Amino acid sequence: MKKTLLIGTTFLLSSFAFSAAVLPTAQADIVSTADVVAEQQSGWNRAQLVEQLHRDEVREQLVRYGVNPDDAVARVAAMTDAEVMELTAHLDELPAGAGISVSTTVILVAIIIWLVFFR
Amino acid sequence: MLAHQRFLFLFLTVYLVGCSAAPFQYKSLDTDAWTAVELSETPFYPQEDYQCGPAALATVLQVAGVADATPESLVSQVYLPDREGSLQAELLAATRRADRIPFVIPRRMDALFAEVAAGYPVLVLQNLGLERWPIWHYAVVIGFEPGKQQLILRSGTTEREVVSLRAFERSWRLGNYWAMVVPPIGFMPESVPSLHYFEAVAAVEQQGRLLLASMAYAAGTERWPEDATGYMGLGSIAYQQHDYANAEAYFYRATELSPLQPAGFFNLAWSLLRQERDIEALAAAQVAQELAPEHPRYGQAVVLIRQASAENQVN
Numbered sequence: 175m176k177k178t179l180l181i182g183t184t185f186l187l188s189s190f191a192f193s194a195a196v197l198p199t200a201q202a203d204i205v206s207t208a209d210v211v212a213e214q215q216s217g218w219n220r221a222q223l224v225e226q227l228h229r230d231e232v233r234e235q236l237v238r239y240g241v242n243p244d245d246a247v248a249r250v251a252a253m254t255d256a257e258v259m260e261l262t263a264h265l266d267e268l269p270a271g272a273g274i275s276v277s278t279t280v281i282l283v284a285i286i287i288w289l290v291f292f293r
Numbered sequence: 294m295l296a297h298q299r300f301l302f303l304f305l306t307v308y309l310v311g312c313s314a315a316p317f318q319y320k321s322l323d324t325d326a327w328t329a330v331e332l333s334e335t336p337f338y339p340q341e342d343y344q345c346g347p348a349a350l351a352t353v354l355q356v357a358g359v360a361d362a363t364p365e366s367l368v369s370q371v372y373l374p375d376r377e378g379s380l381q382a383e384l385l386a387a388t389r390r391a392d393r394i395p396f397v398i399p400r401r402m403d404a405l406f407a408e409v410a411a412g413y414p415v416l417v418l419q420n421l422g423l424e425r426w427p428i429w430h431y432a433v434v435i436g437f438e439p440g441k442q443q444l445i446l447r448s449g450t451t452e453r454e455v456v457s458l459r460a461f462e463r464s465w466r467l468g469n470y471w472a473m474v475v476p477p478i479g480f481m482p483e484s485v486p487s488l489h490y491f492e493a494v495a496a497v498e499q500q501g502r503l504l505l506a507s508m509a510y511a512a513g514t515e516r517w518p519e520d521a522t523g524y525m526g527l528g529s530i531a532y533q534q535h536d537y538a539n540a541e542a543y544f545y546r547a548t549e550l551s552p553l554q555p556a557g558f559f560n561l562a563w564s565l566l567r568q569e570r571d572i573e574a575l576a577a578a579q580v581a582q583e584l585a586p587e588h589p590r591y592g593q594a595v596v597l598i599r600q601a602s603a604e605n606q607v608n
Contacts, residue, residue, distance in 0.1 A: 204560040205590065207526040208495040213556060214488060214522070240374030249370060252386035254496040261382055269468065270378030271346050271418055271431040284425060 208254070228262040229253075235265050317466075318402040319458035324439035327406055331436030331445055332356075335414045337452045338364050345449060346371050346379025349431040350387060352447055353416050357475040359391045378429055381418060381471060389497050393475045394509055396482040396493050400470030402462065404484035409434055411483040413474040414447075420467035427467070434472075478505065481512050491522040503530050521551035525560070532564055540564040548580075555584040555591040562598050571602040 229250050236246040250258065261268065336355045340348040347367035354362035370387040371379040388395035398404045398415065408415050415434040422428035432448035437458075444461045446454040465472075474482050482490070490513055498506035507530045514523035528543030541564040548557035558581035565574035578594035585591040 204529060204532055204563045205556045206495070206499060207491070207522070207529045208499045210525050210554075210556045211488065211492045211495050211522060213554075215492075236373065239376050242369065245369050248390070249383060249386060252390045252500065253382055254385075254499070257382040257385065261380070265380075268380055268382075269418060269420070269427060269429040270373055270376040270380055271349075271429040 212256075228258050232258055232261045232265065235261070315466075317459065317462050319442070319462050322402055322406075322439070322458070324442070327410065327437070327439040329436070329438045329440065330410050332409065332412065332414050333435070335433065335435045335447060337447050339450045339452075340364070340448075341450070344368060344372060344379075345431045346384060349416050349433050349447075350379075350384050352433045353414055353473075353475045354388065354391050354393065356414055356477075357391075357393050358477045359393060362391055379431070381473075384416065384431075384473065388473075388475050389500060389502070392502060392505055393478065394493050394497050394505065395473050395475055396485045396490065397471065397473050398482060398484050399486070400472075401484075402458075405434060405472055406437060406439075407483040408472075408474045409436060413476055413482065415472050415474050417465055418468035418471040419461075419464035421464050422467075424467055429468070430464075479508060479512070481509075481516065487513065487517045487520045487522065491520070491526065494526060498526060498530065503533065506530060519550060521547040521554065521557060524550065525557065528560060528564070532560070532567075535567075537564045537567040541568065548577075553584060555581040555588065555594070558584065559591055559594055562594060563601075566598055566601055566605070569605065571598075571605070574598050574602065 232253070233246045233250045236249060237243050241249065253261070334356075336352055338348040338351050344364055347364040347370075350367050350371060351362045351364045354367075367387060370390060371383040373379065373383075385395045385397070398408055405415055405417070417432055417434055419430045419432060420427045421430050430449070432446045432454075434444060434446055436445035437443065438445070442458045443455050444458055446456060446461075448454045476482055485493070491510070494506050494509040494513065497509070507527060510523045510526035510530070514520070514527070517523065524543045524547040528540045528547065531537070531543060532540035541561060544557055544561040544564055547554075548561055551557055558577045562574045562577035562581060565571075565577060575595065575598055578598040581591045582594040
């Protein structure tokens with residue numbers, strides 16, 4: 175069990191080892207205040223390793239929505255881990271204030287619901 | 294665009310009456326407890342096109358003393374061209390980039406009132422459409438008249454929009470009662486509980502804005518002297534600045550206030566080790582480990598400190 179976990183971790187690590195900044199710093203130092211707060215909120219377990227992957231994902235999504243790639247880097251860097259996680263999970267559904275953009279997915283979902291339940 | 298929005302809003306409010314389950318907060322609001330407030334000095338940026346996010350953010354940043362914040366300068370930080378709008382997380386992030394701390398306030402009408410009464414205009418997310426057919430909009434609440442059940446906003450192209458509490462709450466509720474404030478440096482939000490306060494401060498600490506964070510931690514420990522988190526933050530900043538003696542003092546205080554939290558003892562161990570007080574460091578690590586033996590970090594506290602101590606001996 176422990177061995178597979180180790181192999182899995184090694185694999186995951188090596189898969190993005192090209193970026194030195196991605197490697198988690200060794201735990202041989204103090205706990206950050208952000209972690210302390212997170213511990214108070216949700217217990218002592220946090221997947222730190224995965225977070226950098228999420229940051230890259232959010233950055234790519236911003237670029238996909240028309241943000242200049244350089245701006246996207248700075249924009250994601252100013253977010254907290256929790257904000258990044260929220261955006262990874264729901265960026266498409268999250269409110270983007272000021273748009274009158276009626277999302278086509280909403281309409282589609284409404285049509286599907288209508289087809290499934292009301293016909 | 295806005296005339297269209299307002300028409301739709303009117304139409305939908307008529308449509309929506311009686312559709313919602315939970316009672317509206319404004320009905321149970323104690324109007325006698327509040328006196329009318331209007332922050333009329335709040336600047337106004339007419340929000341054209343879809344850029345109410347940058348405009349609303351510029352409004353609150355200006356009040357927080359960020360003189361160079363304008364809607365134009367914020368577009369590249371918060372606007373999503375293909376979504377024609379701005380995300381909440383990006384408004385928070387851009388505030389940090391302006392060297393201010395954004396606080397999301399509790400989802401309550403009285404929290405909103407408390408912030409405005411304290412002099413902070415409140416940036417709110419509204420849904421002017423339907424739950425399933427949203428028209429998202431950011432506006433800034435700058436005042437209220439409890440006697441008349443009215444709220445005053447800077448919104449869109451309207452400099453002073455007066456809306457009924459009922460109409461406002463309907464749109465704000467559909468925005469899940471989301472609102473943020475940006476106090477000037479050295480000031481604190483009125484309604485934010487300690488844990489969320491320190492969470493917001495830790496976010497700017499994590500980005501290396503240490504002076505800003507240390508002032509805010511210090512203010513937090515003054516307001517909540519029994520809360521260890523502020524001392525954890527101050528200790529962490531001292532540690533990052535290699536001021537290990539002060540870090541030790543702060544972490545020690547944190548362990549006094551929260552004797553069951555392993556983090557305080559763990560960090561105390563490191564600041565002792567950095568002062569070459571290895572035996573005391575090991576003792577603190579021992580406590581951290583006993584408090585959370587299964588934890589991937591605290592459960593290894595003794596081993597980690599012992600290793601680092603051995604490395605110190607070699608060097």
